[in-house]
Amino acid sequence: MHDFRKLVAPNRKQDPREREIVGELACHLEEMYMELRRGGASEETAIAVVAAAGKDLGPTIRRLRWEGEGGLRTWLRAVVLPGLVLAFFYGVCNIALGAYWEYPTLWREASLVLVSVALGFCASSFSKELGGRRMHRLWASAIVISFQAVAECVMIFLVTPLELVRNAHYLNGVFAVHLWIVLWDIVTPAVALVIGSLISVRAFPPRAMTLKGTVA
Amino acid sequence: MSRLDSKVKQGSSEVIILTLLSQREMHGYEIGKQIEELSDGVLRFEMASLYPALHRMLQKGWLEAYWDTSPAGRKRRYYRLTKNGRRQIRPLRRSWKQFLGALNRVARLQNA
Numbered sequence: 632m633h634d635f636r637k638l639v640a641p642n643r644k645q646d647p648r649e650r651e652i653v654g655e656l657a658c659h660l661e662e663m664y665m666e667l668r669r670g671g672a673s674e675e676t677a678i679a680v681v682a683a684a685g686k687d688l689g690p691t692i693r694r695l696r697w698e699g700e701g702g703l704r705t706w707l708r709a710v711v712l713p714g715l716v717l718a719f720f721y722g723v724c725n726i727a728l729g730a731y732w733e734y735p736t737l738w739r740e741a742s743l744v745l746v747s748v749a750l751g752f753c754a755s756s757f758s759k760e761l762g763g764r765r766m767h768r769l770w771a772s773a774i775v776i777s778f779q780a781v782a783e784c785v786m787i788f789l790v791t792p793l794e795l796v797r798n799a800h801y802l803n804g805v806f807a808v809h810l811w812i813v814l815w816d817i818v819t820p821a822v823a824l825v826i827g828s829l830i831s832v833r834a835f836p837p838r839a840m841t842l843k844g845t846v847a
Numbered sequence: 848m849s850r851l852d853s854k855v856k857q858g859s860s861e862v863i864i865l866t867l868l869s870q871r872e873m874h875g876y877e878i879g880k881q882i883e884e885l886s887d888g889v890l891r892f893e894m895a896s897l898y899p900a901l902h903r904m905l906q907k908g909w910l911e912a913y914w915d916t917s918p919a920g921r922k923r924r925y926y927r928l929t930k931n932g933r934r935q936i937r938p939l940r941r942s943w944k945q946f947l948g949a950l951n952r953v954a955r956l957q958n959a
Contacts, residue, residue: 662876
């Protein structure tokens with residue numbers, strides 16, 4: 632018998648969240664194939680018809696997955712809300728650490744990393760309590776750093792080019808400074824947040840993903 | 848026009864699917880096939896419209912789905928009505944009857 636799953640999603644990497652959707656659509660194609668064969672169609676014709684019916688189902692799979700995961704409402708509840716709440720705490724911690732260690736020191740950066748791990752853990756756990764799945768939880772943790780990332784991007788891509796236009800001497804050392812900022816203020820905390828989130832996912836594993844409405 | 852068209856299609860698919868599933872539990876392919884046969888081929892649901900409609904109704908709590916073995920011995924995902932879904936049939940039918948009656952009076956479909 633043919634593997635109708637491959638007809639449904641030939642080029643898609645098998646995502647566990649899509650397994651049930653792909654399985655259901657593959658069943659549809661299998662029924663179609665069996666009916667064509669019962670009706671006297673040749674193997675080649677039946678497969679060609681079924682392949683045509685299963686063509687371009689990628690957007691449908693994505694749509695079904697999105698709706699199955701609760702759509703926009705779940706994203707707002709399980710990603711944006713915990714992300715923003717913890718982003719506020721991240722801002723407060725950042726300011727507090729900056730006030731304590733006026734100049735960047737290794738202690739300050741190390742403290743920020745530890746705080747980020749803790750906040751990533753909290754964001755992920757908070758997200759889980761609000762119905763978030765694994766991907767929601769990772770995004771909730773990533774959002775914690777979003778305000779800072781946006782602010783830095785505005786600085787780098789808007790303010791700096793404007794300053795460069797006004798003053799060419801500004802160019803001296805500016806890239807090294809930005810590289811440092813991006814590394815220490817965005818990449819390092821982001822990695823720490825994700826680590827915190829993964830610890831939370833490990834500690835409190837998500838429930839098995841089934842499509843909403845599926846009963847045992 | 849396309850917005851109205853999609854709304855009409857969405858609404859009509861709901862009343863059709865609920866009515867079919869009020870008779871017995873079916874899997875997706877069976878539902879599509881039944882719709883096509885009962886409408887003499889006029890109504891045809893492609894996979895890209897049938898499954899989103901079914902999943903939308905699952906989200907609304909009108910249907911529930913479960914995996915079971917078909918008479919042919921294959922695993923299939925069956926759909927059945929919930930109590931909430933059963934309660935929707937009559938008001939949906941009534942509003943469609945009103946809509947089609949109004950359309951008939953305005954567009955004189957009977958004389959077409």
